[in-house]
Amino acid sequence: MKNTVKKFNTLETLRILLEHPKIMFNVIRLMDKDKVRYISESQLAQEILYYSAKLDNTEQQRLSLAFDTDNLLQSHILADKDVYQGTCRLTFQEGVLGLFRLCETSLYQELTDSKLKSRLASLWRLQERVNGAELSFVDNDPDYSEFVDDLMQQLSELLSVLKQNIDRMRLLGHDLETMSAASLNVNLTDGATSNGLVFDNDNKEQMLSQITQLFERHIKPTQNFLNHTSHLAKGSNLFETLNSFKLAFKGNGKHSLSDQIMRYSMSLSNIFVPITNVAHQVDQFLRKTRNALLQSNAMEHFHQKLNRAYDETLARNLNKTKIDNKLVKEFSFINNFKRVAKLKDFRVGQSPSYFNNLFSELSLRLESLSATQPLENFNLTAVKNDTESKSLQRALAIFEQINTIKLRETDDLCAMLHYRLEDDFSDYQLADLIGACQLMHSNQDEFALKTINKKAYLKHADEIYLYRRKKVVKKLASA
């Protein structure tokens, strides 16, 4: 039955593969991801199934015929097929894979240090043959012509893989941008929660290690490989090796070959500049990212100190609601930013409003002074050993006095009363003031009394009266 199945030749099969390149791209990605050189038959079948779902029937049929394992084998697209532990593994021709890698920049394989070294080592093997005078440098000698073929093939391969890599690395700038933007996006959607931070730092660390790996394992070695001045432990560097070939050809009169080697050498050294640019770019990025990590860690480190200081305010002590300012010593910056104290000036004004205030205060005082006039006799009245009636009279007098006092708006009622009573009664005591203040409470039509949360104290004789200040405010209705 199988013999009757339609088959395509190599060219046609390859054409179909290239018409639908995504399948092969995915296959290569899968292999690269697993770091293997084969793909299982079932994985391939799955890829084809996904891809061909949206195609029409004839196209689907063509695809499945082209990707049929037997067809791939007979058209030499598969290099090998073997069965290992029950799975059928397909190995594609390197040439075919190379073709697809060429079509998609992201599929280029990074050059590793060991890949580069093995290429250089095989050049060294050729170099040994030259140095060992094994070669005849006669065109007809098959040994010699095979040697030249081998050398040229190796050089052209080397040049092409390096060039592919340069293209790939040039895209790195874009990659880095997307990576850092992605981490920023994570941040913004996550908000400033502490979880978001942890995730972000992990993310950054991971990104950083990826890039560092790329930089250390791929870019740096390539850069070293292409550096004219680098010294290798085991042999001459690339350009010295090429130079020895060039001299050998030249010495044997093979000028065209010697020129060709020189051109290769020039092309290779031209690659050094772009790769150095890439290396510089990545280095900058790493530095920047490392810096950002350092900053973020530093902020976090000191914020924890702040948090600990804050936690102390949550402890049992009821009076502790404020972070202790000793904390600033941990920041070892500047411990205090004192204000320079303002000089206090003695306020004597010259403006009309200043004098208005002064005169109204004076007239008020005069008015209350004239009200106390009749009481003058009281102080002079002699009462025989009659302290109780005397204190009663005195209380009445104070009561009278207070009723006649005219109020004005003031911030501190007690102080005002204190100074007036002090002036009016020679035997004034602070206790009188307390009584007076209590009287004032109930007794007002025009003004409202407001007790505010500011404290003040008065000193009289040896006593100190500490009190909350009362404001006198004009009532709106009467105004």
Next chain:
Amino acid sequence: MTTENPSNTTPVSNTVLPEETDKGSLDNSAESHNQPDSTTELNNSFVLINAEQSATIFRQFTLGKVITKQVFDQLSSEQQDNPLFTCLFNNESHFEQLYQHLGYQLCLNNDGDFYYVQEHREESSDEADDNALKVQTILLQLGRYYSQTGRDLTQLCQVMFGFNESDIISLSKDEDSVAILKAIKIESWPKAIDFIVSRNFAYKSGNNSYFISSAGKAFLFNLVEQYSQFEQG
């Protein structure tokens, strides 16, 4: 005419005719320059300094501000050299003496290019105070928030980036940060920003945008530097 002249110029020129007053006062000033030179040096430094600038500097210090090398000019929307800083810098020894006589110590922070004053008492020179606590707590929280959102702290201190209304809003939503503000006796984030702006640790660069001044930057990067040494050591 004659009554106006004496008030404009020096009282000495009372009897001199208006045409000659300029010349007379010039001679006088030349003499007054020469005399202190030969007698005392202290008077001389006062003569050299613009009294208005010196008074402005004093007023800024009474408001608890630091004086940075550059200030943001709202009109031209760019950082400009601060004439007060230049004045302090050029006459440093004069001002050091002046503030020493007032009981303070004038200090220059080299990293942040700013001047500040400290009380000049030996036992209290390294005593912490609440203003420093407030400024530094606010800056630290702001710096932490900024690096959490994936931005470079350098940008926080640049006019074209800085921080803005939306940053203040998202900080205000963070309950922990507000609780810490309350524990340093500051009600809210807008008030906190006002506080550091009023002390010249940040400048307002636009309607709703701000950036950290060189003084604030010095604080944040001092922390980063300390941490990197801590990490290495």
